[in-house]
Amino acid sequence: MSSYHLNRRDLDFLLFDWLKIEDLLGRERFAEHSRETLAAVLDLSEDLAADAFVPAYKPADQREPWLDNDGVHVIPEIADAVRAYAAAGLTAGSFDADLGGLQAPIVAATASMACFMAANISASAFPMLTMANARLIATFGSPAQVEAFARPQIEGAALGTMCLSEPQAGSSLADISTLAQPDGEDALGARYRLRGGKMWISGADHDITGNIVHLVLAKTPGPDGKPLPGVKGISLFIAPKVLADGSRNDVVVTGLNHKMGYRGIPNTVLAFGDGAHTPGGRSGAIGYLVGEVGQGLAQMFQMMNEARINVGLGAAMLAYRGYRQSLAYAQERLQGRPGGASAPAPIIGHPDVRAMLLAQKAYAEGAIALSLYCARLLDEEQTGEPTARETARRLLDLLTPAAKTWPSEMGLAANDLAIQIHGGYGYTRDFDVEQIYRDNRLNPIHEGTTGVQGIDLVGRKLARDPAALAELRTRMEATAAKAQAHPDLAPCAAALRAAFDRLDAFAGTIETPLSPKALSGATSALRAFGHAVVAWLWLDMATAARTPAAEALGDDAFLAGKVAACRFFFEQEVPRIALWLDLAATGSDSVLAIPDEGF
């Protein structure tokens, strides 16, 4: 067993027994793949994560990235891990063959990434951002841009970033002020000069690869020379650290953010065109326009959505790691006399400890299921029949706020329990769980806070596409119908239908634009939605654990664990859905009533 306590059977159950990804392999894109090739990728991922990513976990927390005159540096363990990932060809996993990719299903590549996230969340952020960056260029860039900027990332010669936020504009991208002024054209497309500051940019400088590809949102000037107002003024640019002629582009890190956790990847203040480090002076950083002017935000949403699902997966894997580590601790630590034992016995015998373990299992594995379900939808969007593609796209749109938020919030709750099971030891740096908890605290913040996701769900996703919720309902009903056949799961099916009835009723009342009252309940609506979706997925997993084929395996305890986690979720968590929907439906009177001076 590797030191991060991954139980491979959990991944296999999700991929093969539940999501049945072998069904995908008949599609033309995946002709080169079989269950065996996918298993080999997972074997490789597990081993490499244990060998290269785990050893960098604590050292990266103890020594943060540092900035000197040469730029940003990371510890060698981190650089080695990230290079090993690329060297193993994993960056290329799901890309097209003509880009050097393996054309693996996205869901399999996602499961591979999950191993690395469990092993070292911040080291895994380098390849995660790089793949999303390269995919965006592959989608919207010109052939020359793809060759120059996507291919080096896929091959491991460069890493990528996403540059959106600015100090004065965190969640509010309409207010960014980085300016992009036309500067002619060259072989790589329309050239612009970028000037402005970006904030919260992860991996914007380091000594891991020679080049770094920045994807930058900036505004072209209007007739008055000032940035065009609003989101329609935003365009997307590629600004590499090193230009085609080998010279340095005028992109420099001017400061590092010192974080509570997640310290393996530098988070930076980034300046475009400040000239301080460039012989050419303040002429601006060179950036190449991607696609058309004004399309920047729409294009960037592809990368943002991929990153959001990956943030959720990362949070899920931190929850899972904390669960497995606290399970191992609970099996070993002797304390008290649970069940009337005659001598101190392992604390897993205490009902309270068991409840904390089962809650973690329900949160962590439910969150992984949600992430992989979304990854499976991405495959459908890419390789399904036309109608299925469209359905998958709309379902993904609807699920993304929950896929980002639910694992982030519930994963943190899981990590809290992992600490609690360790008692005082969990509060010390001798064990991993305190670091896992600190690392995970980032996830409800980056790539859109929980509050932003709530508004996205209610004000955009639910309000604008009622058919997507109807499709979700159809899938949920199919699960409920299967569950009905099992006496111990039938009550869950009924509770699930009741929860979706409430959700449907709530969705029917949404008015746009959202009133302050509706806005005061949007986060509650998101929590209810996330819980309902995960309840559905748990019931679906429990029914998968109950198929004759699954039960014939004779691996009773493993499958019984899945059913117990499903029942726990319905017993302890599903009742909260109605409370949240009450709040979402009525909004909060007290929030609106309190005067500013009353706080």
Added chain:
Amino acid sequence: MSSYHLNRRDLDFLLFDWLKIEDLLGRERFAEHSRETLAAVLDLSEDLAADAFVPAYKPADQREPWLDNDGVHVIPEIADAVRAYAAAGLTAGSFDADLGGLQAPIVAATASMACFMAANISASAFPMLTMANARLIATFGSPAQVEAFARPQIEGAALGTMCLSEPQAGSSLADISTLAQPDGEDALGARYRLRGGKMWISGADHDITGNIVHLVLAKTPGPDGKPLPGVKGISLFIAPKVLADGSRNDVVVTGLNHKMGYRGIPNTVLAFGDGAHTPGGRSGAIGYLVGEVGQGLAQMFQMMNEARINVGLGAAMLAYRGYRQSLAYAQERLQGRPGGASAPAPIIGHPDVRAMLLAQKAYAEGAIALSLYCARLLDEEQTGEPTARETARRLLDLLTPAAKTWPSEMGLAANDLAIQIHGGYGYTRDFDVEQIYRDNRLNPIHEGTTGVQGIDLVGRKLARDPAALAELRTRMEATAAKAQAHPDLAPCAAALRAAFDRLDAFAGTIETPLSPKALSGATSALRAFGHAVVAWLWLDMATAARTPAAEALGDDAFLAGKVAACRFFFEQEVPRIALWLDLAATGSDSVLAIPDEGF
């Protein structure tokens, strides 16, 4: 405004408008006090906390205590703060005059301590432990022990510790193995030689004071020379760092625990009688028996209960500090256009941010109210009429598990929201909220974990003294009757009665000893109980904010804020009580059903 953003009006409201502590001042013990003297103590506390404790907050996090051949060291800022506290006479606050004390009401001394906890939680732990230690010696020690060990602490010449846990026995004190062998008698009482190791001992060594007074639980030997089994074998000993003749006692710190937060006070591994640092060799550390053999645990409960209430208060003050700091941030930070503003406006205008502020206010101020209510009960226990004393003692017994746990859990939830309001900045060490959150994570663990408190509430407090719950109900009914007169509070009164009906019904079903099923629901019962109690206190505060005298002040916004927080709590939190009580009543089937191998 001091840098930790304490709003003094909040403390004044709680003490004078709500708890009406001026009513206490007619009692003989408090004859020297008036509202003015108490206000002067609070003024002093606020100023000293701002001047000496706040400046040590971040430095203590950045440089942990360290251990070298001379023992444990803390940074000078911490030593200065702790010395300044004692020099101001604050340690003596609530002690008897004949011990050099000021005989202030405990509730006032507690409000004073609250200022220091908000300013620097780990620095305040030194005087908190010292006062509880001295009080225990004053209660159970001989006159000579009181002079030798309590008085120096009250005067500021020594600091105190509590030494309970051992590495193999964290929550399970029956399993401690530190041995105390009789060694004659001297002027300080029956002398013993202590040998054994203690774990998680805060403040066990440092360079702040010359002497340190350890209160140690240890076992006397039975006829076979081995420690007596079970809790009845436990006795209490005083083991000073420096003995009466000026020589070093054989008590040494052998290791430091490196914590996630709460770093201003060293947490140690402590060895009694290991001889390594003592010329006399392994003859054992000298300890003086307090009271009678076998009474150790019963005596120590006085200190544990005081510490539990103070842990709750500390958690409450961290919640409060995070609330005030995130409020200040929300008033300044421009982002988005809340309510259709024409330019970026302060984020306090966003309904979601307001909801996060109001939740923090409800948790933090509710938690402080609970702590101060308990402190007021301590005064009643000490100075009330005989019947009132007994009633106060039993109520305190019942409330202590909630007073320890509710602020710890909900305070952490508040701190989570404080980070969220700061967005990415909240995740950096440039702001205080990430440290506050890390500091607060200790509170659900030390002085009895949440799980231990749940078992204490259900298995002991509710099961053994139904009359205490009946007394609580009587007080709640008095509040509900007052609230009935206010149309906007009347629905809260009804909801509160319903919650207590459910609580009464649950309490009526408890069987002892608790079954595994009941144990699986004990934490849920504690959460429900804590929420019901705080709901009652919020309604009581809201009615206090609605008296003609209060409203005549014309300070509408402040009082409206109290009422809004009360309504928020009933709107968003009180509905959870029924869910928890459902779980508490039925226990968790899934927790008991899952096989060990199913995790």
